[in-house]
Amino acid sequence: MSSALYHTGLLPVLRAGSVWGTSGVFQVLTYHRVNDEADPFFPAVRTAVFEEHMAYVARTYRVLTVEEAHEGVRRRMLPRGALAITFDDGYRDNLTHAAPILARYGLPATVFVATGFVGGAEVPxxxxxxxxxxxxxxxxxxxxxxxxxxxxxxxxxxxxxxxxxxxxxxxxxxxxxxxxxxxxxxxGVTGRGRFKNLMLNWDDVHALTGLGFSIGAHTVNHPILSRVCAERAWTEIIGSRTMIRAACGRLPKAFAYPNGYAGDYTETVKHMVREAGFSCAVTSRFGLNTLRTPAFELRRGGPWEEHLPTFAVKLAAYRLAGLRGARRAA
Missing domain, CATH: 1.10.720 (Transcription Termination Factor Rho, Rna-binding Domain; Chain A, Domain 1)
Structure with missing residues (x-):
């Protein structure tokens, strides 16, 4: 079905129905790792697949950072077909494998780093x-x-x-x-000392900013924030913001909740993120973002399909489903 839509020219019709041509809405894609290790214990998107998908995104959508997309919808100046690309946790292959592909197609992205893992021996x-x-x-x-x-x-x-x-x-x-x-x-396997180059270091983070990436905060130690006390949650939120400012010379505007599903953050946590000075925060909850989407509960999701026609069709279909959901909620 997806191949038929893709190859027969019907996909533009689906995109039109999915409000591709409507301003004031944007999708956010979530990634973690991009590499060719093919290790089922450490899943990742293969580089060839990622490149194929990004080539399609570049010729089909208007790609912004999540911060730019949020600001655009807030100011009612968002371009049609807006889409943002994000990476969570701060894996080094975001620089070595994903960044060259994104740079090749002129695509910006936001990397949400858990600052306690940057340049150190600790990993999630x-x-x-x-x-x-x-x-x-x-x-x-x-x-x-x-x-x-x-x-x-x-x-x-x-x-x-x-x-x-x-x-x-x-x-x-x-x-x-x-x-x-x-x-x-x-x-019998603690894993300590075994992950030397798994995560970004601060030089890597600087390299990403030089390539046009924005850096967002993802706490210090990646706890699910609804599973810690208020004092610890605040320390994790403000600590990650402070560390990024100290290392990069600029304050991050966007925050990503660890895990990020319903129940993984609370109203109190959202208030803390706002009080810490962030302008928006992303979740792992599926959906399309509109002017009505709360700034500190932006929606994100896949698809992570290897098959390009399936990826393309689902991207358009998810956009349509998200708009319908937003209209029902209005």
Whole structure:
């Protein structure tokens, strides 16, 4: 179906129906990693796929940074077909693999960095877990909460990893980190010292700004902000903003909530982000952004389809679905 729409020339009709030609609306794409490692424990968009998609986006949409898109819709000066590209967490392949492609097509993007991981030995807890489930010699593991997972095949390990991460994300952050360390010990792979070049360093961040990227804040240590106390949430929010200003000489305007789904941030957290001086914040909640979208609850999403026709059709269809949802909410 998607191939037929793409190759028969019907896609422009869908784009027209999806308000491609309407000003005052914008989509935001979310990425994390772009590389050719083909490691199922560390999923990434392949560079050839990313380039194909970005070539399509460049000739079809008007790409802005998320900060520019938000300002444009607020001032009612947003161009038609507006779309923003974002990356979360601050992986180094954003510079080595994604940035050259984006620069080739003249596309800006926003990279949301968790500042505590920039240039240091620490990495997100879920990456340490991924390495542990990948490399453990254990053939089965029983967790502290009573679940038992077989670990004899790659698929069993991937399934166990996904279930553990889902479980951990529901826990208070301090509790989660204790449980994660305990599980890493049981698996016999702590992951410390194994991720030298996984994350950006501050020189890399400067290089990205020189290529036209904007840098947004994503907390210091990437806790889910509804899982920490108010004092810790404020420290994470303002701390990331302060570190970016100190390193880059400019204040970040945009913030991204870690995980970012409903329940991962609260009204209090949104107020803190505003009080810290940010002009907007992005979530992981699907949708199209319009003048009615709250500035501190901007919508983002995929598609992350490898097949270009499917990517193109879904991008237009998601735009249409988002506009219809916005109209119903009005």
């Amino acid at each position: 807890w879920f990456d340490r877990l991924a390495l542990a489930f990948k490399e453990t010699r254990e053939q089965a593991i029983t967790t502290a909460w009573g679940d038992t997972f077989a670990l004899t095949t790659v698929q069993e390990r991937l399934d166990a990893l996904a279930r553990v991460i889902t479980y951990f994300k529901r826990l208070p952050d301090d509790h989660m980190r204790r449980e994660a360390d305990r599980l890493l010990g049981a698996l």
